[in-house]
Amino acid sequence: MSAGEAKTKKTPHAAFAAQTARAELWRVVVLNDPVNRMSYVVMVLRRVFGLAEERARKHMLEVHETGRSVLWSGTREQAEAYVFALQQWHLTAVVQADGTAA
Amino acid sequence: MKRVEIKLNIGAVAPLLDVIKQAADDLRQNLAIRATFPEEDSEFNETWTQELLAGQNSDVRELLGLFGKDFFADGAIAIDSHNGDSLLRGCSALRIQILTRWLHGIPADLLEDEDVPPESIADAVRVPFAAYAFLDQVQKIILEHLDPLAEEA
Numbered sequence: 001m002s003a004g005e006a007k008t009k010k011t012p013h014a015a016f017a018a019q020t021a022r023a024e025l026w027r028v029v030v031l032n033d034p035v036n037r038m039s040y041v042v043m044v045l046r047r048v049f050g051l052a053e054e055r056a057r058k059h060m061l062e063v064h065e066t067g068r069s070v071l072w073s074g075t076r077e078q079a080e081a082y083v084f085a086l087q088q089w090h091l092t093a094v095v096q097a098d099g100t101a102a
Numbered sequence: 103m104k105r106v107e108i109k110l111n112i113g114a115v116a117p118l119l120d121v122i123k124q125a126a127d128d129l130r131q132n133l134a135i136r137a138t139f140p141e142e143d144s145e146f147n148e149t150w151t152q153e154l155l156a157g158q159n160s161d162v163r164e165l166l167g168l169f170g171k172d173f174f175a176d177g178a179i180a181i182d183s184h185n186g187d188s189l190l191r192g193c194s195a196l197r198i199q200i201l202t203r204w205l206h207g208i209p210a211d212l213l214e215d216e217d218v219p220p221e222s223i224a225d226a227v228r229v230p231f232a233a234y235a236f237l238d239q240v241q242k243i244i245l246e247h248l249d250p251l252a253e254e255a
Binding site for chain 2: 033034035036037039040043046047076079080083084087088089090091092093094095
């Protein structure tokens, strides 16, 4: 199942919101969870974002130690697709506006 | 295609399956982790939730399918690169639900310890804890022996 499949039924309101949001950057933030083993989290980050082992491990440790890590920033649509993919693997992830104009 | 066959003690695993099936029932209509939605749009969010739920149910079914009639005949389960991803996700969802329903009072350091002495876990939650640990070991075997990233490399 592709990460973007949930985004098939946009209402006009949502479409307008998405258009106005397009000028901003959006972050994908992964939050800590008490269940998933570290090697599982590293594997998921590598799978979803195509990261090298070392970089994925760095993000996993940041999540573990600080409770969160910013994995990616860019367009809102892509950020939503990443968050959906992470939630499919049962990682807690959110999209946040980073306040920087694109 | 890589394949791992695990031989299990049927008598030891059977009580864990009772817990795992209860957790699976809980998850039929609920996500293991509450979804966070990027948009304030109820229709969008409902679609998002239903797609996650469909995937979660499929993964949990795949895992429960390992423990059917054949398992109770020979005690073996087979994992390969075709079902590995589903099983990894299914184990994750079920572990989260077992934690939520039975193990929320157990300190995090005990939950993360692979060598917890059984006497340090209260009798009432010892079987759910064993089920939680069992699913962790299934994940560990998949991650160590099936190389879930191989197809992506």
